[in-house]
Amino acid sequence: MNPPESMNVRSHSFFSWQIIGEFVYSIMSSSSKKATVNVVFPQPPWQRFTYEVADRFSGDLALGHRVLVPLGNRRMMGFVVEFVDHPTIPNMREIEDILDPYPLITPELIKLTRWVADYYLATWGEVIRTALPPGLVRRSRLIVHSIKGKIPDKGSLSDLQKNILRLLEEKEKWTLVSLQRRMGQKNLRYVLSAMEKAGLVRVQDVLEESRVRKKSEVRISLGEEFDPADVPTLEKRAPRQAGVLRKLVEHGSDVRRSDLDVNFTVLRRMEENGYIEMWEEDVFREPYTDMDVPDSESFTLTEEQAHALQQIESGIEKQRFCPFLLHGVTASGKTQVYIEAIHRILERGKSALVLVPEISLTPQAVQRYRARFGDDVAVLHSRMSMGERYDSWRRIREGTCRIALGPRSAVFAPLENLGLLIVDEEQESSYKQMDPAPRYHARDVAVMRAKLNDCVVILGSATPSVESYYNALQGKYTLCRLTHRVDHVPLPTVTMVDWNEQKKDKKSRVFSTPLKDKMKAHLAEGEQVILLQNRRGYATFLRCGACGNIEECPHCDISLTYHQDGHRLRCHYCGFQKKATDVCPGCGGTTVQFRGVGTQRVEAEITQLFPGTRLFRMDQDTTRRKQAHHRIVTRFEKGEGDVLLGTQMVAKGHDFPGVNLVGIISADTGLHFPDFRSGERTFQLLTQAAGRAGRRDRRGEVVIQTQSPDHPVLRFAVQQDYVQYYQHEIQQREELGYPPWGRIILLRFKGKNEERVAKAAHAFLSYMEQNSIFDCLGPVSAPLSRIKGMYRYQIVFKGKRHLDPGGKKLRGLIRRAIHAYYERGQISGVRVAVDVDPVDML
Secondary structure, three states: OOOOOOOOOOOOOOOOOOOOOOOEOOOOOOOOOOOEEEEEOOOOOOOOEEEEOOHHHOOOOEOOOEEEEEEOOEEEEEEEEEEEOOOOOOOOOEOOEEOOOOOOOOHHHHHHHHHHHHHOOOOHHHHHHHHOOOOOOOOEEEEEEEOOOOOOOHHHOOHHHHHHHHHHHHOOEEEHHHHHHHHOOOOOHHHHHHHHHOOOEEEEEEEOOOOOOOEEEEEEEEOOOOOHHHHHHHHHHOHHHHHHHHHHHHHOOOEEHHHOOOOHHHHHHHHHOOOEEEEEEEEOOOOOOOOOOOOOOOOOOOHHHHHHHHHHHHHHHHOOOEEEEEEEOOOOOHHHHHHHHHHHHHHOOOEEEEEOOOHHHHHHHHHHHHHHHHHHEEEOOOOOOHHHHHHHHHHHHOOOOOEEEEOHHHHHOOOOOEEEEEEEOOOOHHHEOOOOOOOOEHHHHHHHHHHHOOOEEEEEEOOOOHHHHHHHHOOOOEEEEEOOOHHHOOOOEEEEEEHHHHOOOOOOOOOOHHHHHHHHHHHHOOOEEEEEOOOOOOEOEEEEOOOOOEOEOOOOOOEOEEEOOOOEEEOOOOOOEEEOOOOOOOOOOOOEEEEOOOHHHHHHHHHHHOOOOOEEEEOOOOOOOOOHHHHHHHHHHOOOOOEEEEOHHHOOOOOOOOEEEEEEOOOOOOOOOOOOOHHHHHHHHHHHHHOOOOOOOOOOEEEEEEOOOOOHHHHHHHHOOHHHHHHHHHHHHHHHOOOOOOOEEEEEEEEOOHHHHHHHHHHHHHHOOOOOOEEEEEEEEEEEEEEOOEEEEEEEEEEOOOOOOOOHHHHHHHHHHHHHHHHHOOOOOEEEEEEEOOOOOO
16 A cells, blocks of 8 residues: 555654753763664655664764664665664664754754644654755665676566566666656566566665755955055056956955956966955845835834734743734734834844745735844745745754744744744635645644744734634633724725626626726726636636536546636646637537636726726736746736736735725635635635725725625625624534534545545544544545545544543544554555645535
8 A cells, every 4th residue: 555645654652852952962981882863754764763873973963963874775864853762672773974064953843843743643754854945855766777797587587577677778777766657667676676686687775965055156355465566567467367456456345256257267376376365155045136125114003003012022021832813903003013023022132933824925024024124034935946945944044044934834944042923814724734744734833833932922813713713712812902904094895796686787797887887986096906806717617508518627526717818728626728619529519608707707807898907917827937926016016007806815915005996706706615614714805805905094995796695704794893703603613513612633535446545435434443532524525526536535533622622532543543554454556644623625
């Protein structure tokens, strides 16, 4: 059976451990016994292995060091996570090498990653891999070599072995991966091992180099032997050298080698003569070099902001774990409270971590924080190049930056002396890692990290998650409220339009008459408009008017979305695409109908209804390139566009002073999904989108188009009344036993053979110990039963809060069932994904 995506194959007993500061293990001279450590790996095998520390590493090896160790007949990179006091393992092997001058993982992050692995039923190695920037994880590769002169007895070889030798005649060496791909075989290790013993091939284990390195540049300054009187002489016999000296004199300090248009041989000769000095200097790659950072402005806190900051400061003074929920309406100035709190932390010599939910919000956040804190802010996110991300991580690890900012994965930023964590828009589902493992929630990890560091954590939102608001009402978090917008600008007026009544208007299938009229009025006054349609493409699907046929993805259980550019049908799950035709493949009919509305279709309607309007569209199709989010937001903020149209990324966190109208094209998108959180997500999205309107000296307007005007979630969104929504939602959650009234763990089984997948799901359930602490839903086919050619079955375990408040017992039961399942119930071709506290049930 394939290894599980997020679980060890078998359980182990581990020894207790403790970390004291930057603890370095030294062997006392009076002891002849070698030190021993546990090592985990960032890729399979996932178990912890124990190694001896060679005498030459005594006093140098520390927790978190990256090391090279033997494993079987291979050499692998791993991380030291524990020192073992009394190992009982015979014939231990030694660590071969320490790969870095200092540990990459801090002692505090070792504690945190262990908790993440335990809570989310992942493996320690997986979590550590996630905590590091890509490119630092070094993999070992197996290289298969031919042996010249060896003439095998072809009669004694299998067809598979003959084919391997034939390929080695074509090319003398292959990587194991490329050989398996060429042969169409999944695992050739056992075959190659037998061939190696027979002397037919040689298998070599090679450790890859790190894919990312420091960048450096040569700097040049005037040398000790330089005399200005020598320049006229050099003008005649060595004009290029004289030119270099003149530039250095004019510059008044050192210059970069790249700024000098002269051969390096000339510079080397000048250095030998003492005219110049050259040295290498590290260069930190920066993704936002062209960003305009505004000057820091003096800001007077409102009475509510000052009160919230006072509460947070009291928590800072206590120097212990203090979680706060900052519930502030849109445009109430939550960011300013964050900035002032960070200022207080830096004054105490500590560091701060700021999480934002979307990469699209990162540039605007960088501007705000760098305007106040300058280069003390380092950014981490996945759209940065590998080198940029590594350099930001290195600046944080080496202590040259005390503020780390970024989306989900930045929660593992290697800050030391941490004093404050901030999770902005804490309700966002993008804080949850879906695939691959570990499937952690960055908000909850941030709360635990604050607890481990005895410091303050602030969760901020205009529409808090039901779980966070419940924790605040229960006293687990301190609730701080900002009920008014800055300068007391009123909340926007919200108009709900019943789209069922508007269907009589055949002129537009996208815009209702009220929304068209308001757009016309606001655009005429030179004001900007934001339009939200949380679905990309042109049409959700194409339907044959004759037979009703809808083209579906051949690999997924989903209809293909029509994209107007290129006249293509595309799957938004696996990427499959094909040319759209005007003829139905089912009946040959030609009455193809567009169904559903995407951002491209809205764009086409705007162009037709409001010719000459400057329009920016922001969705996944227009923001694939690096910094595309930033360019669109910046141009719209500068007034270069009249309408900003997009998916949910236009609704969150942006502050556009020129926007006084927000239109929600279809409020029903996502409202009726088979997920208990669909109503919560819809309420949050609509409220956040509405908050983009009227953020200065004029009251904004919002138009919500819907086919479900009587739905309670939409009524609460129109009223912008979070408390009423929460009371309605928490009652339903309690009746059904959903969070926060119970813990949920979702197990999803995936494979290409549906019968095997279903069998695997039922087999797993048979290993679960019957217990009254949970209810079980399934095994059943997932709502999206097939994605990327993989059939999907799932089991939902609902823990009971009154019997198992933290879900620890339920996690233990599932952990033991997974061990038993892999030891006894192996079913080939099926993988298991474990999702603790899932936010997506589809």
